[in-house]
Amino acid sequence: MSEGKSTVLTVAVVAEQNSASAGLLGTGQRLANEVGGQHVVLVAGATDSEFANYVSQFAGRVVTNDSADLGSSPSEGWLNFVAATSKAEDPAAILLANDTLSQEITPRLAHRLDGSSIGDAHAIKPSEGHLVVTRSVYGGKAVAEIELTSNPAVVWVRAQSMDPASVQEPSGSIEAISNGESSEIRTQLKDTHAEESEGEKLEDAQIIISGGRGLGGPEPFEDLAALAKVIKAQNGASRAACDLGWVPHSWQVGQTGKKVAPQLYLAVAISGASQHIMGMADSKNVAAINTDPDAPIFKHCQFGLVEDYKNVIRPLKDKLTEIL
Amino acid sequence: MNILVCLKQILDPEVPVRDFAIDGSGLQADPNCANQMTNIFCENALETALQLKDAHGGKITVLSFGPDSVKDSLRKGLAMKANEAFMVLNNTGHQPDSAATAKVLAKAIGKMEPFDLVLTGREAGDWGAGQTGGLLAEELGLPYSAFVDEIEPEGEDRLILRQQTDSGWNKISAPKPVVASITNSDHNLPRIPKTRDIILANRKPLTSWSLEEVGISEDELAAEQQKARIKLLSIPEGKSDCEFIEGDSLEDKIDNLAERIVAIARSV
Ligand SMILES: Cc1cc2nc3c(=O)[nH]c(=O)nc-3n(C[C@H](O)[C@H](O)[C@H](O)COP(=O)(O)OP(=O)(O)OC[C@H]3O[C@@H](n4cnc5c(N)ncnc54)[C@H](O)[C@@H]3O)c2cc1C
Ligand SMILES: Nc1ncnc2c1ncn2[C@@H]1O[C@H](COP(=O)(O)O)[C@@H](O)[C@H]1O
Numbered sequence: 001m002s003e004g005k006s007t008v009l010t011v012a013v014v015a016e017q018n019s020a021s022a023g024l025l026g027t028g029q030r031l032a033n034e035v036g037g038q039h040v041v042l043v044a045g046a047t048d049s050e051f052a053n054y055v056s057q058f059a060g061r062v063v064t065n066d067s068a069d070l071g072s073s074p075s076e077g078w079l080n081f082v083a084a085t086s087k088a089e090d091p092a093a094i095l096l097a098n099d100t101l102s103q104e105i106t107p108r109l110a111h112r113l114d115g116s117s118i119g120d121a122h123a124i125k126p127s128e129g130h131l132v133v134t135r136s137v138y139g140g141k142a143v144a145e146i147e148l149t150s151n152p153a154v155v156w157v158r159a160q161s162m163d164p165a166s167v168q169e170p171s172g173s174i175e176a177i178s179n180g181e182s183s184e185i186r187t188q189l190k191d192t193h194a195e196e197s198e199g200e201k202l203e204d205a206q207i208i209i210s211g212g213r214g215l216g217g218p219e220p221f222e223d224l225a226a227l228a229k230v231i232k233a234q235n236g237a238s239r240a241a242c243d244l245g246w247v248p249h250s251w252q253v254g255q256t257g258k259k260v261a262p263q264l265y266l267a268v269a270i271s272g273a274s275q276h277i278m279g280m281a282d283s284k285n286v287a288a289i290n291t292d293p294d295a296p297i298f299k300h301c302q303f304g305l306v307e308d309y310k311n312v313i314r315p316l317k318d319k320l321t322e323i324l
Numbered sequence: 325m326n327i328l329v330c331l332k333q334i335l336d337p338e339v340p341v342r343d344f345a346i347d348g349s350g351l352q353a354d355p356n357c358a359n360q361m362t363n364i365f366c367e368n369a370l371e372t373a374l375q376l377k378d379a380h381g382g383k384i385t386v387l388s389f390g391p392d393s394v395k396d397s398l399r400k401g402l403a404m405k406a407n408e409a410f411m412v413l414n415n416t417g418h419q420p421d422s423a424a425t426a427k428v429l430a431k432a433i434g435k436m437e438p439f440d441l442v443l444t445g446r447e448a449g450d451w452g453a454g455q456t457g458g459l460l461a462e463e464l465g466l467p468y469s470a471f472v473d474e475i476e477p478e479g480e481d482r483l484i485l486r487q488q489t490d491s492g493w494n495k496i497s498a499p500k501p502v503v504a505s506i507t508n509s510d511h512n513l514p515r516i517p518k519t520r521d522i523i524l525a526n527r528k529p530l531t532s533w534s535l536e537e538v539g540i541s542e543d544e545l546a547a548e549q550q551k552a553r554i555k556l557l558s559i560p561e562g563k564s565d566c567e568f569i570e571g572d573s574l575e576d577k578i579d580n581l582a583e584r585i586v587a588i589a590r591s592v
Pocket of ligand 2: 330332363365366387425444446448451452453454
């Protein structure tokens with residue numbers, strides 16, 4: 001990749017402690033191997049934290065910052081930390097996950113480091129000194145390869161669909177840096193709220209049952225929830241159902257919602273717009289219940305039932321309860 | 325409060341898959357395969373601004389960078405009750421990347437009266453880049469929050485921005501002026517302009533600047549837009565054939581469906 005101040009090419013990974021970190025670390029590790037460079041992982045928090053230790057199994061080096069004031073403004077805290085560390089490490093690429101904070105700081109980091117940025121990478125490869133990112137565009141109707149010509153290439157990736165990292169012997173070193181001269185913190189996190197959800201997160205679910213506008217209102221989602229309970233599934237929704245206020249936005253699956261990859265995705269009264277497909281195309285099996293046999297969702301299904309959901313959901317629940 | 329909303333005109337993102345096509349360059353969608361329209365998240369942003377204005381007073385300006393046709397998006401913004409509209413005309417025939425766009429927007433904003441709040445959409449439904457808002461904040465040297473779906477004043481000098489997160493929301497206090505990118509929610513569905521307001525919109529001020537007038541040359545723009553270079557664009561093939569569940573009766577079909585589901589559920 002491009003010539004930096006250092007002779008060794010560096011791939012930096014910004015790791016937060018969440019379900020995205022395994023795939024993200026895997027992506028960083030593979031890319032570093034491909035370019036014959038070093039894999040540096042940035043972790044906020046104390047040098048001796050459990051997470052820093054966990055990450056060190058996969059990385060050449062772990063850089064932490066225990067003085068970062070992430071509590072009052074996590075986004076600006078991370079931004080300052082990563083920008084300051086990157087000025088010292090001079091990475092050719094900086095990889096982030098697909099969570100809110102990563103998406104928020106990606107363009108800002110690129111600007112501060114005079115690099116280039118893009119999001120939602122499905123695949124990343126080095127080419128002629130630069131990164132080439134593969135991503136879905138036009139709401140999933142096309143796929144593009146985009147070359148980031150200005151290093152560092154700052155990219156957030158679809159971490160959940162990436163293979164995890166493999167353990168390295170020996171573990172990487174863990175060192176703390178100070179932020180140096182960082183720009184001031186201007187925003188303040190006042191309050192934070194997590195929607196109640198039983199069981200696992202949508203991104204990690206093995207079975208997902210989603211509902212769409214064709215359900216006609218919020219009440220049928222209660223039947224979908226009862227059905228989900230029987231087969232230990234989580235519930236999701238189309239954007240239309242979320243926009244109508246029937247279910248929280250954290251349920252939205254798609255281009256601008258969650259990217260999921262369960263063993264089974266059951267779409268009930270969802271038409272299958274390309275933007276919805278973008279969020280669930282990695283599912284192992286897709287099934288749908290829809291009154292319209294020509295609904296685009298069926299093009300993505302292994303099996304489907306053309307029927308009014310009203311006649312299906314409750315008897316299906318009873319049948320599943322009986323045979324499971 | 326003085327609010328700027330950035331509107332991007334894009335190819336209708338809901339064009340059916342069968343109508344979608346790539347143009348002769350092989351690097352962008354065929355502009356003739358669908359209508360041009362305002363990106364939905366920009367309209368969510370304008371709606372958010374309008375509600376702030378309705379509740380607390382102020383003025384809303386809409387800004388777009390693009391070919392002559394962006395006037396339609398700006399006129400619609402005026403019909404929704406924005407007060408003023410500005411455009412930077414792009415005659416180059418190319419769509420610049422987010423970095424170049426943010427530069428142009430920042431230059432245009434520099435020529436206007438100061439704003440308390442600058443809004444963009446979270447991402448545009450064409451390339452789905454989602455980069456312009458954050459880049460624009462850096463160009464302007466302002467704080468930034470992404471995925472905001474609600475804004476309220478906090479005293480005279482600050483705003484509370486509600487940000488959608490992976491699991492719920494954050495409330496962030498930010499000093500004015502601030503840049504925020506807006507996402508969709510159940511309370512910012514864009515209003516439909518009244519016929520009367522559509523007519524009146526034609527009389528509201530719409531200023532068009534050339535690139536030179538905002539202080540950037542076509543060469544500079546071309547150099548800037550090399551940061552994210554499109555190498556390949558292709559249409560993926562549709563995949564599986566769906567097996568439609570059959571049965572003699574509805575009960576039969578539901579039994580068959582249940583069997584299929586159970587087979588997968590047992591394997592997880
Ligand atoms: C930039 C952008 C980003 C977007 N991001 C997303 C995203 O992240 N996620 C997302 O989902 N969408 C997204 N969309 C919106 C997307 O384009 C569609 O508008 C949306 O997915 C439609 O939701 P739906 O399928 O629930 O509704 P509809 O398209 O209205 O489909 C309803 C379906 O229900 C069926 N139906 C009706 N009655 C019944 C019944 N009684 N029984 C069974 N079936 C019935 C109908 O046949 C129809 O197929 C985005 C759009 C844009 C422009
Ligand atoms: N040409 C443009 N003119 C005005 N606003 C734009 C333009 N391009 C991007 N934006 C703004 O930036 C947001 C995100 O766009 P993007 O980064 O292209 O996904 C849009 O919703 C707009 O608010």
